[in-house]
Structures are given as C-alpha cells and as structure tokens.
Amino acid sequence: MPRTALRICPLCEATCGLTLTIEGATVTGARGDREDVFSRGFICPKGAAFGGLDSDPDRLRTPLVRREGRLQEATWEEAFEVIAAAVPALVQEYGPQSAGVVLGNPNVHTMAGQLYPSLLLKALGTRNLFTASTLDQMPKHVSSGLLFGDPSAIPVPDLDRTDFLLLLGANPVESNGSLCTAPDFPGRLKALRARGGTLVVVDPRRTRTAKLADRHLAPRPGSDALLLAALARTLLAGKATVPGALAEHVQGIGELREALDSFTPEAVAPACDLTAGEIRDLARDLAAAPTAAVYGRIGSCTVEYGTLASWLVDVLNILTGNLDRPGGALFPLSATDRAPRPAGPGKGFRLGRWHSRVSGHPEAKGELPMSALAEEIETPGEGRIRALLCIAANPVLSAPDGRRLDAALAGLDFMVSIDPYLNETSRHAHVVLPPPPPSQSAHFDFSFNTFAIRNQVRYSPPAIPLEEGRMDECEIHARLVLAVSGMHGADPAAVDDLAIRTALARESADPDSPLLGQDAAHLAGMLSGATGPERRLDLMLRLGPYGDRFGADPADGFGADPADGFGAAQADRFGAATAVSGSGATEPGAGTAEGAAESGLSLERLRAHPHGIDLGPLRPRLPGLLRTRSGRIELLPDPIAAELPRLRATLADRPAALVLVGRRHLRSNNSWLHNVPALTGGSNQCTLQVHPDDAVRLGLTDGRPARVTADGGSLEVPVEITDSVRAGVVSLPHGWGHDRAGTRLSVAGAAPGVNVNQLLDGTRLDPLSGTAVLNGFPVELTPIP
Known part of the structure; x- marks a missing residue:
C-alpha cells in the first residue's frame, strides 16, 4: 500500500515542504505540503520531480576506487582505507597546504554538508578552501562583514509587508529566490502589487520577474554599482540623513556624501544607458515610499564591482530608513543561530588575512577564489595542491576555464569526491563516495533559515530507511574526517x-551564557536524538535564541536580548497567533507551537510538529547583531572607500559593443539537475539569446549556430532570437557542457549544451571578494555558415 511522508525540498533555496507518496522504497509522487508552516502547499517543477531525482538510475550506489587507471566498484571499507593511506601521507610529506577542499552549492542543501566541512578543514590544517560562494554570493558576505562586522548578517527584504520593492539582477520567479528564502516568491510579488505596492525590476533581460513589474529598467550589464551610487548620491544631495532609530547606530554619513559626490545621475547615465531622469525618478520614488526594500542578487554580484553593488544596496536601505524596519530589509533570527549577546563593539571583519600562493589573491571569509584553483594545482613549488577533497561540487562546469581545470585535476596526486554522480569533475577522483538519495537522509536547513523572510523551523527525518549497502551521508563525512x-x-x-x-x-566558559560554569558532560547527556547529527542539532536548537537552554534560563524562555528588539512574550516568539501564507496574507497559525513556548525549543519539541513551527515575522535586531569594532554600522569602510576611485574611472570607459549575461530557469539548478528527464527539454535548453537588431546586424539566423568568443576561448551554440534581451546583450545559461568522456550522465549527455564559463580565463574578478565575473563581460559573435 502507498504511504506518505513529509520532506523539505532540497533542490533550491525556497525550502518548500513536500508530501511524498512512497510505494515500497520508491518515491512515486510529490506534492506541496499544505500544512507546512512556511510554504503552505507551494511547489515548483523541481519539487514535483523529487522522485525522479531520488531514483535516477545513474546515481552511484557503491564507492568507486581507481585501480590501474580505472574507477571500479569497491566496498566502503576499501574506499576509506585507500583515503586513509593516501591523504595523511601526502600531508605529512608536503605539509598541510598541499591539501585543498572544494565545496559546491549542494552542501548548503544537506545536513552533512553543513555539519562536517569545518571539522574536515581543521583535521587537514589547510587554508586552501574553495567554494561556490566566489561564483555567487561572496560580495554580499564581504559587504555585510564590512558594514556590520559579521559576513553572515545579511538583511532580506520583508516581502510580505513592504510597499516598494526594488530588485536588481534577480529573477526570483525562475530562481525561487537567493539569499532570500521565500516559498512562492511569484505569489508574494503579486500580493505586493495587489495591496497597492510597487515592484521595480532592474535587469538587462525582460525576465518573467520583470514582466510582473510596475517598472522595468534595462541598463547596460555590469553598471549596477554606478546606478546604485547615483541613487545614493541623489538622496544625499537632498541633504538626506539616516532617519529614525537607526541614526544613532550609523557612522560615516558625511564621509559617504563626499565619496559619492561625483556619481551624479547625469554622470552615470551614459555608462548605464539610462536617462538621468529615470535615475532621479527612481530615487525619488524609493525615498517617498512608506516602506521600501532594495534587493540585489547574482546579476549584481557576479560582476566586476559586485562588492560595491552589494554594499550600495544596503546603503540605500540605510539612507531611506528601511534597514532593520518592518516592511524594509530585516535580519532573520534562525533557530540555530547563536543566541543574541549584549550589544557592543566586536572584533570586526578583515579581508586578506592570508593570500593564495600563486597569484596572491586575498582570502575573503576564509575562502580563496575558485578561479585560482587550477593554478594552485598546476604551479610547482612548496604548497602546491596535491590532494583535493571535492564535496558536492562540479567546478569543471561551474568555474571559469573548465578545460584548464579539467587538465589540472588529472595531474593531482590524489582526489576524493563525495558525489552521487560520476560527473565532469568526479571522474578525475581516485575515490568517489556516493551519498544516498535525499529521501533516505534527514534534513534541516541550517543556512537557508538564516535568510528566511519569516522565522520558522522545520525538520525532516528520513522518509525511507537507508537502503542496504548504502551509507548515511553524515557517516560518510564523519568517516572522511x-x-x-x-x-x-x-x-x-x-x-x-x-x-x-x-x-x-x-x-560553559562564556560569561554571557546562561550555562556558565555548568558541567559539559552532564549537559551532553541531556541531549536527545538517535544519531550524532540529531544530537548536534538538538544542541544548537537548545542553545539558540528560541531554545530551552537546558532549563538554565526559565525566566526568559528564549534568552533573547531586549537590545535585539526581542522583548515580546514567549508565545509571540513562536508566532502562536498568526502565520503568513504564500500570498502574503495572515491566517490562523496551523502548525504553530503554543505549548512549545512554555519551555523553549529542542529537537524533541520540533519533532512533535512535523509541519514545522512558525517563529513569527522578522523583527528589528539592531544594535545587538553588530560586531564592528565601533559597535556601529560603519557606512564607509576603508576597503570600500579605496575601491570607489576605480569605479569612478569607469565613467570614462568606452562600453563594449556586445556583452554576455547568464540566465536562470525554473527547472534547473546550476549543473546538477540536468539528468532528470522531467526537468529537461521545453524552454530549459542551452541557447544563445540574441536581440533581433543584433541578429540582423551580425547576420544570425534563429536556430542556427553561432560562434561566441571571449577571453577564455570560443563556443558554438544555437541562436535564439528574442526581444527579451536588450540590444547589445546576449544570454547563455549556466551549468551546461555535459559532453566529456568518462561521465555517467545519460540524460544530460544526450543534450549536453555548452559550458558558458569556458569563455572566461579566470582573470576577471571582483578584487574585494575574489568572485568571478560571470556576467557583463565582452564577447564577439559570428555566424557559422
């Protein structure tokens, strides 16, 4: 008989609740969980295809070990014995910097990928960490670190309460949101307009999101920082000061006014290919809105001035008085965040504490640019990376110049991949450790809850028992450590x-903790959970801002600091009164936890609420979360001030005739869903979108191939003529190029597409964050007869 089980979807940042239909040990269907406290039944095509991904016949079932040059099936014990013999010996002979770790995007979608990499890095003793962040959101981490002292303190737009939303370089209708965890993003945007609010989208493409907008501006790609600087300068020229309660927590308004003085709308308009009037109108409307939020994502991050653009997003939220304000941009408080501490100066945030060996790239948040990985493997000398541990990552497709990295990986002394597939990267490994299908793994969103537009907490135990012969993903990581x-x-x-x-x-040694002086062994014995990962989750929940603190703080059940703005009653902390639906309206809080509020949160209490616990709307948190050395928002940090002259110099540049941008698709997520038949075909294809005027000028024909050439080489790709891109811009999606020998991706290999990142040689980087410039770079286009 079929049965059902609940599962949080791990396939994008929306984290929707699913109800799986299971027959035997197979997921035969997936629908939205209508009782989920966060997603309220919303589901997208990726979630609906959960069963297809889960039972993909190309998924590896047993470890692979390289013997006599070929990857062959092996037992788990054999695989770990090979690793244990190789990696420590290499580190002992060549030093800890001879090892490197690569973490891919799927790590933030699994418990294992969040709980163990830090332990792995500590065990290796290496500083050679490369992650997907420098191909995506690192500029936002850097700007938040410089502004607030904490690179993880990223404000998100209060979608359900704002009156005015300005989106830059974001297409959440198709991406489902990014650094903004929001199930049913399209429904929330429609609800914004239905309640009389305004949506403005800035994007060189007329995306599905742009089609929903009240106003769509299509500037020249890569000009986001200039446009945002002009908006901020317009506000400052009007003698704007930081209004409201935020004023006493901000420093540097005068210095900012002087630094941005030359970025007038008239000065930046030609570089943006907008009119000065359009820029002034946008600034006026943003300032006049009762509440407003500015939100920029991957299109404004993966450009040459991505950190400046990310910084200016929050500068605008600050100048308009909308940071840390309902209806503006607020800081979520996740159930596994560290409990709030008293406000005051912190350690601050520093860049460049160490540098990469070959090109001297500065670290950011403990990470080096993914673009530097190939040279760190290829270049001889002390500290050359000889052993690489690649976890849920496919940098051959996701990083610039995949051909060079492909060749570099082949020259490693030893490589380990944790990956369910033999893909373009893992095919180079000496050992491949395959995790089980997602239905057989527990799930908790450590990262995405810190970006959620509503505080909530949910946990999914495995929906299907672990299949014989497989190993739990957390155990794989622990054994690797x-x-x-x-x-x-x-x-x-x-x-x-x-x-x-x-x-x-x-x-127990922290003077600000209610557990100061308590016996750690005794507290450990109080933890619940059938597995080590569950016990660690229980620990984080109990020590978190809503936790029971092991009964140590009964007077203030969740230990929230009043300076953080959390002085409400315990029942309100759990949102017992209302919950927010996907449309933005409030409704009775099914699945909330009135009883749970009495003694705080723990894993046991969370498991008693399988559809999750609603912890209420986002609330102001300043100044409690500030960790700058001054204890205030540092509006013009020195690294930002030093970068502004370089941005100013671009006003005199002559723009390229043709530039390339990427694009998202609702049925895709980077390179890792192209092997699911239900998510391929239709509009989800690898084509080069070209504006009709450019097609006529260049002699291109719809459906025929063209050659695209840039710094890193050239590609041949079919042309799709469409006016959804502005003239002077072409668009090619990310994550394709499944045409290498030695992989086991039968569906993806049948329609491989081309790897857009092969057009880059890795030298184009945002200097502050080390993020690869994947958007807005110049290309040449020629027809192929």
Whole structure:
C-alpha cells in the first residue's frame, strides 16, 4: 500500500515542504505540503520531480576506487582505507597546504554538508578552501562583514509587508529566490502589487520577474554599482540623513556624501544607458515610499564591482530608513543561530588575512577564489595542491576555464569526491563516495533559515530507511574526517561527540551564557536524538535564541536580548497567533507551537510538529547583531572607500559593443539537475539569446549556430532570437557542457549544451571578494555558415 511522508525540498533555496507518496522504497509522487508552516502547499517543477531525482538510475550506489587507471566498484571499507593511506601521507610529506577542499552549492542543501566541512578543514590544517560562494554570493558576505562586522548578517527584504520593492539582477520567479528564502516568491510579488505596492525590476533581460513589474529598467550589464551610487548620491544631495532609530547606530554619513559626490545621475547615465531622469525618478520614488526594500542578487554580484553593488544596496536601505524596519530589509533570527549577546563593539571583519600562493589573491571569509584553483594545482613549488577533497561540487562546469581545470585535476596526486554522480569533475577522483538519495537522509536547513523572510523551523527525518549497502551521508563525512586525520577505524560517532563536547565547553566558559560554569558532560547527556547529527542539532536548537537552554534560563524562555528588539512574550516568539501564507496574507497559525513556548525549543519539541513551527515575522535586531569594532554600522569602510576611485574611472570607459549575461530557469539548478528527464527539454535548453537588431546586424539566423568568443576561448551554440534581451546583450545559461568522456550522465549527455564559463580565463574578478565575473563581460559573435 502507498504511504506518505513529509520532506523539505532540497533542490533550491525556497525550502518548500513536500508530501511524498512512497510505494515500497520508491518515491512515486510529490506534492506541496499544505500544512507546512512556511510554504503552505507551494511547489515548483523541481519539487514535483523529487522522485525522479531520488531514483535516477545513474546515481552511484557503491564507492568507486581507481585501480590501474580505472574507477571500479569497491566496498566502503576499501574506499576509506585507500583515503586513509593516501591523504595523511601526502600531508605529512608536503605539509598541510598541499591539501585543498572544494565545496559546491549542494552542501548548503544537506545536513552533512553543513555539519562536517569545518571539522574536515581543521583535521587537514589547510587554508586552501574553495567554494561556490566566489561564483555567487561572496560580495554580499564581504559587504555585510564590512558594514556590520559579521559576513553572515545579511538583511532580506520583508516581502510580505513592504510597499516598494526594488530588485536588481534577480529573477526570483525562475530562481525561487537567493539569499532570500521565500516559498512562492511569484505569489508574494503579486500580493505586493495587489495591496497597492510597487515592484521595480532592474535587469538587462525582460525576465518573467520583470514582466510582473510596475517598472522595468534595462541598463547596460555590469553598471549596477554606478546606478546604485547615483541613487545614493541623489538622496544625499537632498541633504538626506539616516532617519529614525537607526541614526544613532550609523557612522560615516558625511564621509559617504563626499565619496559619492561625483556619481551624479547625469554622470552615470551614459555608462548605464539610462536617462538621468529615470535615475532621479527612481530615487525619488524609493525615498517617498512608506516602506521600501532594495534587493540585489547574482546579476549584481557576479560582476566586476559586485562588492560595491552589494554594499550600495544596503546603503540605500540605510539612507531611506528601511534597514532593520518592518516592511524594509530585516535580519532573520534562525533557530540555530547563536543566541543574541549584549550589544557592543566586536572584533570586526578583515579581508586578506592570508593570500593564495600563486597569484596572491586575498582570502575573503576564509575562502580563496575558485578561479585560482587550477593554478594552485598546476604551479610547482612548496604548497602546491596535491590532494583535493571535492564535496558536492562540479567546478569543471561551474568555474571559469573548465578545460584548464579539467587538465589540472588529472595531474593531482590524489582526489576524493563525495558525489552521487560520476560527473565532469568526479571522474578525475581516485575515490568517489556516493551519498544516498535525499529521501533516505534527514534534513534541516541550517543556512537557508538564516535568510528566511519569516522565522520558522522545520525538520525532516528520513522518509525511507537507508537502503542496504548504502551509507548515511553524515557517516560518510564523519568517516572522511577520521580517515584524513589518521584515525581511520575509529567510531564515526566520535566526530560528533567531539563537536558536542567542544561546543558545550565553550558555552560553559562564556560569561554571557546562561550555562556558565555548568558541567559539559552532564549537559551532553541531556541531549536527545538517535544519531550524532540529531544530537548536534538538538544542541544548537537548545542553545539558540528560541531554545530551552537546558532549563538554565526559565525566566526568559528564549534568552533573547531586549537590545535585539526581542522583548515580546514567549508565545509571540513562536508566532502562536498568526502565520503568513504564500500570498502574503495572515491566517490562523496551523502548525504553530503554543505549548512549545512554555519551555523553549529542542529537537524533541520540533519533532512533535512535523509541519514545522512558525517563529513569527522578522523583527528589528539592531544594535545587538553588530560586531564592528565601533559597535556601529560603519557606512564607509576603508576597503570600500579605496575601491570607489576605480569605479569612478569607469565613467570614462568606452562600453563594449556586445556583452554576455547568464540566465536562470525554473527547472534547473546550476549543473546538477540536468539528468532528470522531467526537468529537461521545453524552454530549459542551452541557447544563445540574441536581440533581433543584433541578429540582423551580425547576420544570425534563429536556430542556427553561432560562434561566441571571449577571453577564455570560443563556443558554438544555437541562436535564439528574442526581444527579451536588450540590444547589445546576449544570454547563455549556466551549468551546461555535459559532453566529456568518462561521465555517467545519460540524460544530460544526450543534450549536453555548452559550458558558458569556458569563455572566461579566470582573470576577471571582483578584487574585494575574489568572485568571478560571470556576467557583463565582452564577447564577439559570428555566424557559422
């Protein structure tokens, strides 16, 4: 008989609740969970195709070990023995910097990918960390670190309460949102307009999001920072000061006014290919709105001045008085965040604490540019990366110049991949460790809850028991930590136990903690959970801002600091009165936790609410979360001030005749969903979109191939003539190029497309964040007879 099970969707940042239909050990259907406290039944094509991904016959079922040059099936014990023999020996001979770690986007979609990489890095002792962040959102982390002292303090637009939303370089109708966790983003945008609000979209393409907008501006790609600087300068020229309660927490308004003085609308208009009037009108409307939020994403991050654009997004939110304000841009408070501490100066945020060996790129948030990975492997000398641990990553397709990286990976002494597929990157590994299908794994969104537009908490136990012969993903990671640290053969539970003991020891020694002086071993014995990862989750929930604190703080059930703006009653903390639907309206809070508020949050209490617990709307949190050295928002940090002259110099540049931008598709997520038949075909194809005027000028024919050439080489790709891109811009999607030998991706290989990042040689970077310039770079286009 078929049965149903609940599962949070792991296929994009919306984190929608699913109801799976299961027959035997197979997921045969997926629909939206109408009782989910966050998504309220919303589902997109990716979630509906959960079963197809889960049972993909190309997924690896057993480990692979390279023997005599070929990857062959092996037992789990054999695979870890090979790792334990190779990695520690290389590190001992060549030093810890001879090892590197690559973390791909799917890591933030799994519990294992969030709980273990930091332990792996500590075991290796290496600083060579490369992640998908430098191909995506690192500029936002850097700008937040410089402004607020914490690179993880990223404000999100209060979608359900704002009156005016300005989106730059974002297409959430198709991406489902990014650094803004919001199920049913399209419904929320429609609700904004239905209640009389205004939506403005800035994008060189007329995307599905732009089609919903009251106003669509299509500037020249890469000019986001100039446009935002002109908006801020217009507000400052009107003698704007930081209004409201935020004023006392901001420093540098005078210096900012002087630094932006030359970025007038008239000065930037030609570079943006907008009129000065359009820029002034937008600034006026933004300032006049009762509440407003400015939100920029990947199109404004993966450009040459991505950090400046990300910084200016929040500068505008600050100048209009909309930062940390309902209806503006607010900071979420996740259930596993560190509990709020008293306001005051912090350690601040620094860039460039170390640099890459070959080109001297500065680290950002402990990470080096993914674009530098190939040279760190190829270049001889002390510290050359000889062993690489690649976890849920496919940089051959996602990083610039995949051909060079492809060749570099082939020259490694040793490589380990944790990946369900033999893909363009994992085919180079000496050992491949395949995680089980998502239905057989527990799920909790550690990262995405910190970007959620409503505070909530949900947990999914495995929907299907672990299949015989497979290994739990968390156990794979724990055993990998043991193997590289010389402890192969130890109980993998020891890794989780060590993490728990370390966290509790730190907490019991913290003078700001209610657990100060308590016995860590006794507290560890109080944890619930059938597995090490569940016990670690229980620990984080109990120590978090809504947690029960092991009963140590009964007077203030969730220990929230009044300076953080959380002085409400416990029942309100759990949102017992209302919950927000996908359309933005309030409705009775089904699945909320009135009883849970009595003694705080724990895993046991969370498991009693399978559809999740609504923790209420976002609330102001300043100044409590500020960790700058001044204890205030530092409006013009030194690294930003030093970068502004370089941006100013671009006003004299002659723009390229033709530039390329990427694009998203609702049925795709980077390179890792192209092997699911239900998500391929239709409009989800790898074509080069060209404006009709450019097609006529260049002699291009719809459906025929053209050659695209840029810094890193050239590609041949079919042309799609459409007026959805502005003239002077072409668009090619990201994540394709499944045409290399040695992979096992039968569906993706049948329609491989081309790898857009092969057009780049890796030298174009945002200097502050090390993020690759994947959008707005010049190309040449010629027809192929």
